[in-house]
Amino acid sequence: MSQVSSRASGQTGSKITSAFFVIVGLVTLYDTLSYTDRDSQVFPQTVAVILIICAAISFIMQFIKPTNESGFGQGIWWRRVLLIATMFLTCVAMPIVGFLPAGVIAFVGGLVAAMHDRWSVRNVLIYWGAGAVIMVGFFALFKYVLHVPLP
Amino acid sequence: MLKRHFLQCAAAIAIFANVGIASAAELKGPVSYVIPFGPGGESDISARFQQPFFKEKFGKDLVISYQPGGGGAVGWASLNGLNGDGHTIMGVNLPHIIIKPAQKDVGFTTADLNTFYMFHYTPDAIVVTADSPYKTLADLVADAKANPGEVTMSGSGKASANHLAQIKFDKMAGTLTTYVPFKGTGAAVTALLGKQTKAEWGYTTVGAKQGDAVRMLAVAMDERHPLFPDVPTFKELGYDMSGGAYRGIALPNTASAETTKMWSDMIGEINNDADFRKQMLDGGFAMLDVSAEDMDAFMAERVEEYLNDAREAGLIK
Amino acid sequence: MDLSQFVAALTPFNIALALFGVIAGTVVGSIPGLTATMALAVLVPVTFSMDPASALILLGAIYTGAIYGGAYAAILLNTPGTPSAIATTFDGYPMAKRGDGDLAVALACFASVFGGMVGALALLFLAPPLSKVALAFGPVEYFWLSVFGLSLIASLSNGNLMKGLAGGAFGMILSTVGVAEISADIRLTFGSQTLIGGFGVVGALIGLYCIPVLIDLVAVPDRHLKVEENVKSVRIGDAFRLALQSKFNLIRSSVIGTLVGILPGAGGSVAGLVAYSEAKRTAKPHQKFGEGEPDGIMATESANSATVGGGFIPTLVLGIPGTPPDAIVLGALLVQGVRTGPAMFTQSGSIVYTFIYGLLIATILMLPIGLLIGRYAYKSIVTIPKAVLVPTVGFMTIIGTFSIRNSVSDVIIMLCLGVFGWVVARFGFAASPIVLGLILGPIAEQGFVQGWTIGAATHNLFGMFFGRPISQAILAFTLVTLILPVILARKSKDRMGAES
Numbered sequence: 001m002s003q004v005s006s007r008a009s010g011q012t013g014s015k016i017t018s019a020f021f022v023i024v025g026l027v028t029l030y031d032t033l034s035y036t037d038r039d040s041q042v043f044p045q046t047v048a049v050i051l052i053i054c055a056a057i058s059f060i061m062q063f064i065k066p067t068n069e070s071g072f073g074q075g076i077w078w079r080r081v082l083l084i085a086t087m088f089l090t091c092v093a094m095p096i097v098g099f100l101p102a103g104v105i106a107f108v109g110g111l112v113a114a115m116h117d118r119w120s121v122r123n124v125l126i127y128w129g130a131g132a133v134i135m136v137g138f139f140a141l142f143k144y145v146l147h148v149p150l151p
Numbered sequence: 152m153l154k155r156h157f158l159q160c161a162a163a164i165a166i167f168a169n170v171g172i173a174s175a176a177e178l179k180g181p182v183s184y185v186i187p188f189g190p191g192g193e194s195d196i197s198a199r200f201q202q203p204f205f206k207e208k209f210g211k212d213l214v215i216s217y218q219p220g221g222g223g224a225v226g227w228a229s230l231n232g233l234n235g236d237g238h239t240i241m242g243v244n245l246p247h248i249i250i251k252p253a254q255k256d257v258g259f260t261t262a263d264l265n266t267f268y269m270f271h272y273t274p275d276a277i278v279v280t281a282d283s284p285y286k287t288l289a290d291l292v293a294d295a296k297a298n299p300g301e302v303t304m305s306g307s308g309k310a311s312a313n314h315l316a317q318i319k320f321d322k323m324a325g326t327l328t329t330y331v332p333f334k335g336t337g338a339a340v341t342a343l344l345g346k347q348t349k350a351e352w353g354y355t356t357v358g359a360k361q362g363d364a365v366r367m368l369a370v371a372m373d374e375r376h377p378l379f380p381d382v383p384t385f386k387e388l389g390y391d392m393s394g395g396a397y398r399g400i401a402l403p404n405t406a407s408a409e410t411t412k413m414w415s416d417m418i419g420e421i422n423n424d425a426d427f428r429k430q431m432l433d434g435g436f437a438m439l440d441v442s443a444e445d446m447d448a449f450m451a452e453r454v455e456e457y458l459n460d461a462r463e464a465g466l467i468k
Numbered sequence: 469m470d471l472s473q474f475v476a477a478l479t480p481f482n483i484a485l486a487l488f489g490v491i492a493g494t495v496v497g498s499i500p501g502l503t504a505t506m507a508l509a510v511l512v513p514v515t516f517s518m519d520p521a522s523a524l525i526l527l528g529a530i531y532t533g534a535i536y537g538g539a540y541a542a543i544l545l546n547t548p549g550t551p552s553a554i555a556t557t558f559d560g561y562p563m564a565k566r567g568d569g570d571l572a573v574a575l576a577c578f579a580s581v582f583g584g585m586v587g588a589l590a591l592l593f594l595a596p597p598l599s600k601v602a603l604a605f606g607p608v609e610y611f612w613l614s615v616f617g618l619s620l621i622a623s624l625s626n627g628n629l630m631k632g633l634a635g636g637a638f639g640m641i642l643s644t645v646g647v648a649e650i651s652a653d654i655r656l657t658f659g660s661q662t663l664i665g666g667f668g669v670v671g672a673l674i675g676l677y678c679i680p681v682l683i684d685l686v687a688v689p690d691r692h693l694k695v696e697e698n699v700k701s702v703r704i705g706d707a708f709r710l711a712l713q714s715k716f717n718l719i720r721s722s723v724i725g726t727l728v729g730i731l732p733g734a735g736g737s738v739a740g741l742v743a744y745s746e747a748k749r750t751a752k753p754h755q756k757f758g759e760g761e762p763d764g765i766m767a768t769e770s771a772n773s774a775t776v777g778g779g780f781i782p783t784l785v786l787g788i789p790g791t792p793p794d795a796i797v798l799g800a801l802l803v804q805g806v807r808t809g810p811a812m813f814t815q816s817g818s819i820v821y822t823f824i825y826g827l828l829i830a831t832i833l834m835l836p837i838g839l840l841i842g843r844y845a846y847k848s849i850v851t852i853p854k855a856v857l858v859p860t861v862g863f864m865t866i867i868g869t870f871s872i873r874n875s876v877s878d879v880i881i882m883l884c885l886g887v888f889g890w891v892v893a894r895f896g897f898a899a900s901p902i903v904l905g906l907i908l909g910p911i912a913e914q915g916f917v918q919g920w921t922i923g924a925a926t927h928n929l930f931g932m933f934f935g936r937p938i939s940q941a942i943l944a945f946t947l948v949t950l951i952l953p954v955i956l957a958r959k960s961k962d963r964m965g966a967e968s
Contacts, residue, residue, distance in 0.1 A: 014895040021634050028641050031656050037309065039332070040651035042920070043913040044644045051637035058630040067628065072894055075687030083686050084679075084887055087862060091880045099870075103863055110682070110859030116689035117855070127856055134860050138867055146502075146510050147214045148871040149183060149239070190505065191795025199799040203516050215509055217792075218873045220665030221647035221654075225873065228661060255654045257647070258661040303925050309652040329925035331607075331918050332650040334733075337788045337795075341732055344786065345603035347922065360787045362809050434802065466652055 009072065015062045021055035024048075083113040099150040100139050107131050176409035178237060181212035184400075185241040187226025189219040192335060193273050193356055193436075194242045194398055200430050201270075204421045221257065222308065223247050228258030231265075235405030237414060245269075245397035246457040250310050253458060253467045261454060267411045268418040269399035269441040269449065271431060273354035275316040275371035275392065276382075277304075280344060281364055288368040288388050291350060295326035302328045305339040306352040310466045312396035313339070313352040315457070316371065318464040323390045354395055355379065359435025371395055377432055397439065397453070415443035473818055476521065477825035485526040486830040490837050493533020498549045498845065500541050500674045501868015504534035505792040512800045520804040520819045525826030527800060531793045532584055532776050532830050535736060536838055539576040539769055544569055544693070544849045545861060547678035551669055552736030552772035554903060555744040557677060558624070559757065559764030566760055567694040569850070573842035574707035575762055576769045577835065579718060582711070583770030584831035586722035587729060587777025591784075592824045596813065598778075599785035601730045607922065608933055610733050611915030612942040614908040617738055619946050620745045621901045623953070624758070632901045635892075639905020640912070642667045650914055662877040669737075671869045671882045672906055676899040678865050679886020685858055692857060693850055704839060710762050717747055717763050718770050725771030729778025732790045733914075736772040737907050743771030749949050777827065784812055784820060 028048040032041045061067075086109020093102040111127060142148040182205075186194050198215050205213040218226040226241060227248060233239045243266050252260045277288065285291040295302040306313030309332045317330045331348055333339040336357065343351040344364060351357070355376050358367045367382045371392045375384055385392040400418060402411055419442055421427055428438055441449045461467045476482075496507045507530055515523030538550035543560035556576065563572040590598060605613075618636055625632020645656045646666030657663040685692060711718065721743035728739035747767035748757045755761050779790035780797075787808040789795035801808055806816045813820055849857065869882045889899045923932030933939065 010895060013891075017892050017895045017897055018631075018634070021638055024638060024641065028656065031658075035651075035653040035655065037648075037651040037653050039309070039917045039921070040644075040648045040653040040655060043909075043916060044641060044655065047637050047640045047644075047909070051634055051641065054630045054634035054637060058628070058634055061630065067896060075684070077687075079686040080683050083682060083858070083862065084883065087866065087883055088880070090866060091876055091883070094870075094876050094879075099867075103866065106866060107859040107863050110686070110862040111855050113686040114858035115855040117853070123855075127853070130856050131859060134856075135863060138863065142867055142871055146506060146871065147181065147183060147216065149233075149874055150867075150870070151876075189795065190509065190792050191789045191798060195795070196799055196802055199512070199803045202513055203803065206513070206516075212513060215512070216874075217505065217509060220668070220873060222649075224647055225665035225875070228664070229875065251647075254652065256659070256661075257654070257664060300925050301927075303922050308650055309648075329921060331921050333918065334649050334914060337732060341602060341782075341786070341788050342606065342918075345606055347606040347918075360809060362807075362811060364809070430805075 011062055011066045013072075014067065015059055018055045018059035018062065022052050022059065025052035025055065079113040082109050086110065086113075095151055100135065103135055103139070107135060176237065176407065176413045178209065178211045180238065181214050182237075183239045184213050184215045185226055185239065186215060186217050187219065187223040187241060188217065189335075190217055191337060193354065193396070194244060196356075196434065197271055197398060197431065197436060198242060200427065200434070201418075201421055204424055204427050205417070208420060208424075209417060222251065224251055224257040224259070227264060230259070230401060231263060231404050233403045235403040235407070235410070237402065237406060237410040240400050240402055240414065243399050243401045245399075245453055246312055246315065246461075249454050249457045250461055250466070253461065254310065261450070263404065264401045265404040265406060265411065266399050266401040266446055266450065267415045267443040268422075269397050269439050269446070270418055270422050271436045272395050272397040272439050273356050273435070274376065274395040274437050275312060276353055276355050276358060277320075277368040278340075278343060278351040278353045278357050278361075278365050279349070279368060280346065281366055283349070283366065285350065285368060288383075288385075291368060292324050292326055295324070295328050299327040300329050302326075302350065303331055303348040304328050304350045304352050305331045305333050305342040305348040307336045307339050308332055308334070310461065312394075314466075315460045315464060316392070316395075317352050319392060319460055320385075320390065322463070323392070354435065355437065356435035358382070359433065372437060376435070376437060378435060394456075395437075399441070411443050473821035474825045476818070477525065477822045477829060482522055482525050482826060483829065483833075485522055486529045486826055486833055487837070489526045489529025490533040490830050490833050491841070493530035493535075494537035494540075494834075494838065494841050495533075496530070497534030497537025498540040499864060499868060500545075500547050500549050500678060501670060501865065501870075501872060503550060503670060503792075503872070504531050505796060506871070507534065508793050508796040512796060512803075515800055516803065520801070520806055521822035521826065523800060523804065524797065524819070524823040525830065527797050528776075528780075528823060528827045529830035529833075531797070532773070532827065532834060533837075534793075535772050535776055536577070536580040536584075536769070536834055538772075539580070539765075540573065540842065540845045543572045543576065543765070544846065545678060546681045548673050550736070551673060551907065552740055552775070553768070554673065554737050554900075554907070555740040555768040556765055558744065558768075558900070559759070559761045562758070562760035563762070563765070564693050568760065569693055570843065570846045571703045571706055571710075572762070572765055573846050574704055574839060575710060575765050577838035577842055578707055578711040579721075579766040579769035580773040580838065581831055581835045582718050583722040583725050583773035584776060584834065585828065586719075586770075587726045587774035588824060588828045588831055589777070590726045590774075591777040591780050591827070592821075595781045595785050598726075598730055599781050601727060602732055602782040602786060602788065602790075604938060605731050605733075606936070607915045607918035608936060609915070609938050609942065610731070610911050611919055611933075612939050612946070613731075613734065613738070613742075614912035614915065616745070616942050616946045616949070617741045617908045618904060618912070619949050620741055621904055622950060623745075623748060624900045624904070625898060628896050631896045632898065635897045635899075635901035636905040639902035639907075640909035641905075642672070642902070643906045643909030644913070649910060650917065662881070665873065665875075665878075667881065667885070667906065668872055668878060669907055670872050671878050672885055673903065674865050674869055675882040675885035676889040676903055678861065679883065680890035680893060680899065682858055682862055682865075683887075683890050685854060692854060711766060714763050714766050717767055721747060721767040721770040722774045725774030726778035728771070729775030729790060730781050732782055732788050733911060735779075735791050736775045738911070739771045739775045740768040741904070743767040745949060749952065773831075780827075784808055
């Protein structure tokens with residue numbers, strides 16, 4: 001991605017985010033209409049108005065005086081996606097297969113995503129061994145020392 | 152045909168499994184006691200009082216953890232998804248578990264909760280600072296009548312025991328006071344001591360904790376609290392108010408009848424320990440003994456009472 | 469008070485407890501999601517069999533250690549281990565990134581020990597008079613304090629004020645989601661059961677700070693933190709010199725921390741933010757806060773450690789706990805049969821004083837232990853290969869977030885916030901204003917609603933919000949913080965213009 005197109009995508013993203021915040025403010029205002037207690041309305045309404053004003057100004061300013069946001073910049077997308085996707089997958093799997101097996105999914109995902117060196121037998125053995133020790137250690141600490149009811 | 156057969160088998164297995172659990176209604180390890188609030192409140196303190204007695208009597212650890220959120224709703228909504236083998240219990244509070252589900256869908260209903268014992272309550276009380284011009288309840292009522300709305304009273308939360316008591320008392324006394332909600336009893340007491348408000352709707356526990364710094368004008372009990380022989384009850388003063396916030400313990404509703412009975416008996420045994428009672432009374436709590444058998448009747452009565460109060464107060468439709 | 473209690477605190481058993489407590493606390497605090505509250509809740513039953521003073525020393529030491537431990541993750545991973553360390557990330561992480569992580573950790577240790585001492589000494593000598601501060605602070609004062617905290621957004625938004633303010637407002641809206649704390653409504657859940665509990669602060673911190681770091685880490689092959697070629701010995705000397713130079717900053721921040729700690733509605737996170745804001749306001753021209761300024765770390769860390777001693781003042785004197793850990797200590801005291809409240813210092817004086825001396829000893833022990841563990845933590849974060857570091861931290865965020873409320877949906881919320889935070893940060897909406905809004909929103913809302921209710925009842929709304937001396941003082945500070953930089957910038961621009 002070239003410098004120019006990166007900046008352009010940064011500006012578009014900036015507009016989209018500002019617009020998103022305006023919508024959040026409007027949704028909040030709409031939601032407050034259903035509250036029965038005046039005390040719970042005042043604050044969200046005030047804050048929503050502030051949000052709408054600031055986000056709207058920021059949206060308009062992007063046209064008048066575009067800022068230099070970097071946008072998504074450099075970096076390898078599949079690694080980012082793999083990391084987050086496996087972490088979500090862990091959450092979904094946790095109630096079904098239990099905490100530790102589900103944790104392995106996120107760990108492996110993170111390991112593969114962050115592995116920029118060349119794979120070698122030695123690396124693999126050390127990393128996987130370390131991973132197993134770390135996970136079991138944390139699991140034991142939380143479950144048996146701190147009595148967290150991990151599934 | 153095959154399907155029905157299968158179901159019968161499944162039922163038989165289920166019964167068998169149940170019996171299996173029933174005969175083994177005993178504790179194998181530490182018990183997780185979840186408090187659906189943060190630490191420091193009345194629920195937490197009373198659970199901490201139970202902790203050493205439980206260990207002493209039944210030899211197992213009672214591990215207290217906190218699961219705050221949504222005024223208790225997060226905890227109660229998750230209760231029935233927990234393991235019902237008797238190793239997980241959760242504190243429950245009235246009127247919370249009655250009012251919250253009546254207001255909106257909060258993920259549980261009052262009837263969902265398998266409450267097996269109500270072990271104490273904190274009677275409502277009007278508290279003022281020691282140097283307050285209100286010497287008696289009559290002083291406060293007179294001021295509230297002379298200056299409608301200007302008597303400010305702090306309390307814990309809205310649609311809570313404190314708030315309901317304030318609305319109920321205003322109606323009985325024909326006064327108009329201003330209720331100022333705070334996050335928890337501690338914050339409400341701080342506001343009172345700092346003279347941000349003129350009085351507080353609190354509990355007898357406030358009087359026990361703050362000692363000489365505060366004065367209670369009246370307590371909502373049938374008879375005077377043994378710790379405060381000089382503080383009159385509302386009834387003595389002509390207001391038919393008795394009650395407060397009730398606290399008990401529940402099991403997930405998957406727990407077998409035997410497990411429920413076992414727990415009801417165990418908590419009852421702690422509740423009847425003279426040392427435990429003394430510790431609770433010294434803390435300003437009032438004892439209550441509603442075991443699993445009497446729970447349905449007790450709950451039905453309270454549900455009717457609280458929903459009536461809340462409806463009259465305009466808190467629910 | 470006499471020295472016999474000091475001697476009583478010095479038994480080998482008590483010192484061993486303090487040692488164990490500080491080590492355990494530091495470890496607990498450094499793991500995001502593991503809070504002092506949790507560690508204390510688990511350990512309370514263990515203390516039933518001890519005498520009350522020893523039990524208290526253990527609990528106090530864990531609490532002290534945990535507040536300091538929060539700095540490690542803040543400096544090395546840009547993730548506050550505890551909410552108290554939020555402002556530590558502002559300068560700590562930039563320092564670590566440019567290769568000064570060991571210096572930052574040592575600085576945090578010195579500042580924490582200093583702040584902890586100030587807080588504990590205030591508890592020892594000034595507790596009864598200082599407890600009045602807790603009472604003088606009414607709803608309106610809390611409201612203005614939160615506004616003061618929010619004014620920090622102006623300087624955190626990297627030159628784009630509108631985006632920063634929008635982020636702050638968004639954070640405040642997030643803070644209202646769920647069952648309302650002091651009113652009778654359920655807000656912005658759109659019928660979802662998952663959102664009823666709202667956005668927990670600890671989970672949101674992990675999501676908004678830690679997940680973006682992980683996403684950035686995996687995307688490029690560079691090292692996580694820059695390391696000097698020849699790793700020097702521990703940079704204690706440098707750190708000590710810097711700390712000595714900033715003695716005024718340390719003292720001011722510790723006093724702020726003690727005072728804010730006394731306020732039951734505030735806590736370590738607010739103390740750190742207020743102290744940071746003040747340090748920034750009084751900065752010298754060459755200091756660049758937010759880009760790795762050592763004074764930023766020292767201000768936050770001394771302030772949040774001072775809240776430990778400060779927080780025990782209302783807990784012990786008034787029986788009103790300031791923070792959740794204080795509440796647990798209070799509960800443990802009650803079970804031990806110790807009555808807190810105004811009479812405590814006279815009736816149970818020996819226990820209280822032994823406890824305070826124990827807290828002092830624990831704080832002193834934190835110096836060697838903190839430097840030792842800190843050095844080890846720094847070394848391991850720097851040397852562990854990325855392919856192990858990322859999944860380890862990722863696993864920690866999951867298990868830590870889960871254990872706050874034993875809830876899988878909290879983990880999912882945390883992840884969503886993390887991805888959201890990463891995306892919007894790409895477009896100039898930084899995470900810190902959102903976090904500030906999330907933390908200060910409830911304080912602002914409650915203070916405002918309560919102040920308004922009382923003011924309306926007494927027909928004196930204006931006097932309620934603007935007529936009280938403490939409110940006026942906080943308001944004045946807020947205005948100075950907001951306006952002064954603008955004037956100074958204009959002045960220096962004029963001068964530049966004149967010179968050219």
